[in-house]
Amino acid sequence: MGRNYCNGDDLILIVDDDPTLRMMARTTLEKSGFRVEEAEDGEQALRKFIQHQPSVIMLDVEMPKLNGYETCKRIREDAIGAHIPVLITTGLEDIESLNHAFSAGATDFLPKPIDWALIPHRVRHILRANRTYYELRTSEAKNNALLNAMPDTLFVIRRNGDIVNFLAGNEAASLPEPRGDQLNIKDYLPDNVARYWFNCMQKVISQGSAQQSEFSLDHDNQQNHYELQMVPYLNDLTLAIVREITNRKRSEEEVHRLAYFDMLTGLPNRQLFRQQLADAIEFASQNGTKVAALYVDLDNFKRINDTLGHSFGDVVLKTIANRLDNCIRADDCITRADTEEPGMRLARLGGDEFVVLLQDLESEEEAVAVAERIRTELTQPVEHLGHEFVVTSSIGVSLYPRDGDNIDTLLKNADVAMYQAKNAGRNSVRFYSGTMSLRSLERLELENGLRYAIQRNELKVHYQPKIDLGSGEFAGVEALLRWHHPEHGNIPPSDFIPMAEECGLISLLGEWVLRNACQQVKTWQDLYKRRINVAVNVSSQQFFNTDFADAVLREIFDTGLDPCNLQLELTETILMNDVKETIATLNKLKKAGISLAMDDFGTGYSSLSYLNRLPVDTLKIDRLFVMDLETNRENAAICAAIIAMAHALDLKVVAEGVETEGQKNYLRNQRCDQIQGFLISKPLPPETLANAFLSNAKNPALIRNT
Ligand code: C2E
Ligand code: MG
Ligand code: MG
Numbered sequence: 275m276g277r278n279y280c281n282g283d284d285l286i287l288i289v290d291d292d293p294t295l296r297m298m299a300r301t302t303l304e305k306s307g308f309r310v311e312e313a314e315d316g317e318q319a320l321r322k323f324i325q326h327q328p329s330v331i332m333l334d335v336e337m338p339k340l341n342g343y344e345t346c347k348r349i350r351e352d353a354i355g356a357h358i359p360v361l362i363t364t365g366l367e368d369i370e371s372l373n374h375a376f377s378a379g380a381t382d383f384l385p386k387p388i389d390w391a392l393i394p395h396r397v398r399h400i401l402r403a404n405r406t407y408y409e410l411r412t413s414e415a416k417n418n419a420l421l422n423a424m425p426d427t428l429f430v431i432r433r434n435g436d437i438v439n440f441l442a443g444n445e446a447a448s449l450p451e452p453r454g455d456q457l458n459i460k461d462y463l464p465d466n467v468a469r470y471w472f473n474c475m476q477k478v479i480s481q482g483s484a485q486q487s488e489f490s491l492d493h494d495n496q497q498n499h500y501e502l503q504m505v506p507y508l509n510d511l512t513l514a515i516v517r518e519i520t521n522r523k524r525s526e527e528e529v530h531r532l533a534y535f536d537m538l539t540g541l542p543n544r545q546l547f548r549q550q551l552a553d554a555i556e557f558a559s560q561n562g563t564k565v566a567a568l569y570v571d572l573d574n575f576k577r578i579n580d581t582l583g584h585s586f587g588d589v590v591l592k593t594i595a596n597r598l599d600n601c602i603r604a605d606d607c608i609t610r611a612d613t614e615e616p617g618m619r620l621a622r623l624g625g626d627e628f629v630v631l632l633q634d635l636e637s638e639e640e641a642v643a644v645a646e647r648i649r650t651e652l653t654q655p656v657e658h659l660g661h662e663f664v665v666t667s668s669i670g671v672s673l674y675p676r677d678g679d680n681i682d683t684l685l686k687n688a689d690v691a692m693y694q695a696k697n698a699g700r701n702s703v704r705f706y707s708g709t710m711s712l713r714s715l716e717r718l719e720l721e722n723g724l725r726y727a728i729q730r731n732e733l734k735v736h737y738q739p740k741i742d743l744g745s746g747e748f749a750g751v752e753a754l755l756r757w758h759h760p761e762h763g764n765i766p767p768s769d770f771i772p773m774a775e776e777c778g779l780i781s782l783l784g785e786w787v788l789r790n791a792c793q794q795v796k797t798w799q800d801l802y803k804r805r806i807n808v809a810v811n812v813s814s815q816q817f818f819n820t821d822f823a824d825a826v827l828r829e830i831f832d833t834g835l836d837p838c839n840l841q842l843e844l845t846e847t848i849l850m851n852d853v854k855e856t857i858a859t860l861n862k863l864k865k866a867g868i869s870l871a872m873d874d875f876g877t878g879y880s881s882l883s884y885l886n887r888l889p890v891d892t893l894k895i896d897r898l899f900v901m902d903l904e905t906n907r908e909n910a911a912i913c914a915a916i917i918a919m920a921h922a923l924d925l926k927v928v929a930e931g932v933e934t935e936g937q938k939n940y941l942r943n944q945r946c947d948q949i950q951g952f953l954i955s956k957p958l959p960p961e962t963l964a965n966a967f968l969s970n971a972k973n974p975a976l977i978r979n980t
Contacts, residue, residue, distance in 0.1 A: 284329035284401060285309045289319040289345065290363070291337045298390060299332065306394035316340025320348055327354055330397055330404075332384070335364040335375070343378040350379035357408065359400045363388060429514040430507060431475065435459045435468070438511060445518040449500075467491065471502070475512045478504045488519070499523040536622040538588060539595035547621035547629060551681050554619075554633040555674055561634070565674035566641035568630040569688035570598070570648060573666045573700040575626035576778065581818040581855075586658060590665055591626065593656050598628055601648050618644070629688070638673060638705075645669050645703040653701065666701035668692055677706045721777050723759060724770055728786055732758050735790045736957035737808075739967050740928060740950045743942045748967050750807030752843070752950060753791035754957045755783065775815045784816040785825055792833035792840065794960050799839075802968050809841040809871060814848045823862040830866070837867035841892065845873055849888055857888065864889040871928070876916065886923050893920045897931025900951070904936045917944045 286308050288299045293314070300310045311326050313319040315337050323331065331349065335342035342362055349355035362375040365386040375383055382400060384393075421428075421441055427448045430439035435458040440451055456462040459471050467489050474485045484505040490497050498520045507513040534546035542550070554565045572594065579587035602618040619631040630648065632641055649669055655662040670692025678684040691706040698704060727733050737751035757765045774780040788810050795808040816822060830837050842863065848856065849872060860870060871892035872885070876899050885893075895916055899909045913929070920927045929941045932951030941949055955966065 283307070283309065285311060285326055286397060287311045287313060287319065287322055287326065287328035287331045289313045289316070289331065289337070289342075290334040291315055292334070295334075295388070298388075299393070302390050302393050303397065306397075308394070308397065316342070316345035316348075319345050323349055323355060323358075324352070328358065330400060331358060331360045333360055333362050333380075335362060335371070343374055346375070346378040346380055357404070357411075359404045361396070361400065425517055427516045429459075429516070431459060431471075431512050431514055433475070433479065433510040433512075435472065437462060443517070448518055449516055464491065471504075471514065474502065474504045475514075478506055478512050479510070482506055539592055539622050541595055541599070541628075542619070542621040544621065544623045547619070547623070547631065548681050548685075550619050550621075551631055551684065554631055555679070555681070555684075558634065558674055559679075563633075564635040564638070564641075564676075565684075566632040566635055566638075566644075567672050567674075567684045567688040568632070568641070568645050568648065569670040569672075569685070569692040570628040570630065570652075570667050571669075571692050571696070572626035572652075573668055573696070575665065576776070577815060577818060578663065578665065580815065582663075589658050590656050590663070591622075594626075594652060594665065594667075595620075595622060595628070597651055597654070598630065598648060601644075601651050602630065629685070635673075641671055641673065642703070642705075645671055649701065649703055668695035668700050669703040670695055670706065671703065672706040720759070720762070720765070720770065721773055724757070724774060724777070724779055727757055727759075728782065730760075732760065733783070733786065734758065734959065735787055735794065736959055737791075737794075737963045738950055738957035739955050739963065740809075740948045741954050742948055743938070743946055749948050750809065750841075751795075751963065751967075752809040752957075753787060753794075753811070755787050755811075756957075771813065775813055778815075780813045780815045781819050781825075784811075784813060785829065787811075788826065789829050789833065792829055792835045795839060796833050796835045798964060798968055799835075802964075804968075805836075805839060806968070807839050807841060809843050811843045811873065812845075812848070814845055817844065817848045817856075817859070823859045826863060826868070827866055830868070838869075841869045841871050843871045843873040843894065844890075846875070849884065849890070860889050874930075876912065885920075885925065890925065892926040892928060894928045894930050894950075895946075897951075900929050900931045900937055900941070901933075903940050904934070910940065913941070913946075914944045917941075917946050921945070 286299075286303050288296050288303075288310060289312075290296050290299070291314055296312045296314070300312065303310050311322055311328060313322045317339050319331070319333065320340075322328075333342045333346060337345075340348075342364070346360050346362065349358065349360060359381040360379065362380040362383045363386055364371060364375065364383060372383060381404075382396075384396065422444065425443045425445040425448070427443035427445075428439070428441040429437055432438055437452050437457050437459060442448055442451055452462045459468045462468070463471060470487075470489055474487060477485050484503060486501070486503050488499060488501050490499045492498075498518060499522075501517045501519050503515040503517075505513050505515070534543060535541065536543045551565070551567065557563075558565045572590075575587070575590070578590055598620050602620050617633050619633070621629050621631075623629055630644070632644060635641060649667055652667045653664060655664050670688045670690065672678060672684045672687035672691060674684055677687045687706040691704045695702045695704040723732075734756045735753050736756050737753055739751055740749045741747065742749040755767050755771070757767070757770055759765050771780070771783075774783050791808050791810050795806050798806050812822075819825070826842070827837075830840060864870065869891045870889060871894055872890050873894050874896040875893045876896045893916065895913055899913050899916075901909075903910045903913060917927045926947045928948040928950060929937075929946050930950050932938050932941065932949040932953045934953060937951075938949055938953060955963075958966065
């Protein structure tokens, strides 16, 4: 490593104005294996030193032009010359001239007259010393560069804790240099950390091997994290290497947060919940206790999102998350007996689905109580920007070990129970009972099937005729969607329409039906040269889509159907929601010439009061009231009242589900305008309907119960 300064091949520059002395020097040195260059004055010496870069310079003091001191000074000013040993040869041995020589940068001096026998030894010695010095210098420079580049802070510590040496690392949150009153780690570090260091040091000393660990320090209201490595040093000394790892820790935490927590609500996500549930099952199996999984799904949340926007939806979700959290915190009576762990945990599984875990239960009743409390708590209105909304929930509960002994089964069964709660009219709690799982599986399968039903040509529109009670003539048709599933056969719309609403497919289906019906009716009109009215059902989800009215008008325009021949059948949920936008949408459709009917009247809110505020033309009395008209006097009276009130409001009335002559006669007597039902015909495929009603419109009574 580096240059060898003592290999006999070194070049010595002799500077002296005395040729005899130069010759003597050359002879002696060459004999000892050195190479020699000569200069006879200072100026020549400067040139030669640059040209040859000698290993040692022997320099006379008294010379013409530039004396020895001056020459030495100039050599030292040069980067190469700074470290070349310079031997000053002088006859002046007084202290002053020696001082003069050293302050000019001389390495050593040789008194004249020169002892020639000593010269080679002297030169060799000086070369060796210079080599050691050079190596030290480079090694120190290297060390300094290394230490400066290192993020680590180093401490050399005596067994009693005294800090013997300190070298700061270059990280922002590195440990500071110990002050004068902190020269023992007891004074330098907080008590608990100092104790920790002592323990580590003890191990290093007793085991003679390195120890690695981590510690943290509070600083300016934040926590900095450090990695500590202790290694044995000399004697009773230990070297502590401290690296700041706060950023690494933070990003580890961040990764953990991203992986295990839900961004919107800050609650644990499905992943973390599964771990917690697994732990709870394990604990319960060892202790013979129970675990409950409560699947909480918000009712109609999709509608909130669709009508009021996603940011409002987010507010609702956060509010609900908070409430659930409070519900759980409030309950401090359920705490695991042997730990400080809370007995309940909450997570968001995604969308509007939350799940609550009850651990270490003794009885099912505890789960019932919690589920009911959550359900009740969630019925409190959510307030936002001065509006109040009620968001109810459906809760399904499954229990370990009764309803399953593993995570997946428990979650699946809680989900199944939740669907039962939904089917039971929402805002309710249901426990899992084994028979449900098959249905939910089918349901999933169907939901997927529905996504492809349009593409696979499994959907059809059927048409059910309406008859004018006054004239007995054909009055139009209602378009009703049919799904023929390749495996399950015909699936009734009462099954798949709500499903389509829940999984967001309803708008797609609704538009498909509308386009089909408009095209079909337009084709019939052109073929039979007569006006035919068609009514199309609209789901509330579809209606609250922002561009519903535009979508309808587009279909009308595209198919070329006269808007006057189209009627939209709306549900009460749409019309009850008399916010400005609803009325604006209705007016837009109305203005285009489309007529509006309220479907299934009497089953929902049954309030006539809002009808006169809305641009509705027709009321359809639900089959429920028509069904037992002849035997149930109350329903007969309701039908009569609805017809009378509707007429008072200038609305047309259609009675649905008319199956008997008796019903038809009663309705005619009450001046009901139109009827629809199996008495006239079931919903029919378009070809059958055309044959039966359009080419033979004068004689509808011939077609019954096809
Ligand atoms: P809805 O609009 O009230 O349609 C009338 C339902 O009563 C139809 O059932 C029809 O087949 C049935 N019905 C008609 N007359 C009689 C009768 O005399 N006796 C009996 N027992 N039933 C009769 P369907 O076709 O099963 O449709 C059920 C519901 O599904 C419809 O009720 C409607 O709300 C919905 N639906 C059907 N097609 C569509 C559609 O394209 N879009 C939307 N959003 N909903 C649809
Ligand atoms: Mg209808
Ligand atoms: Mg109806």
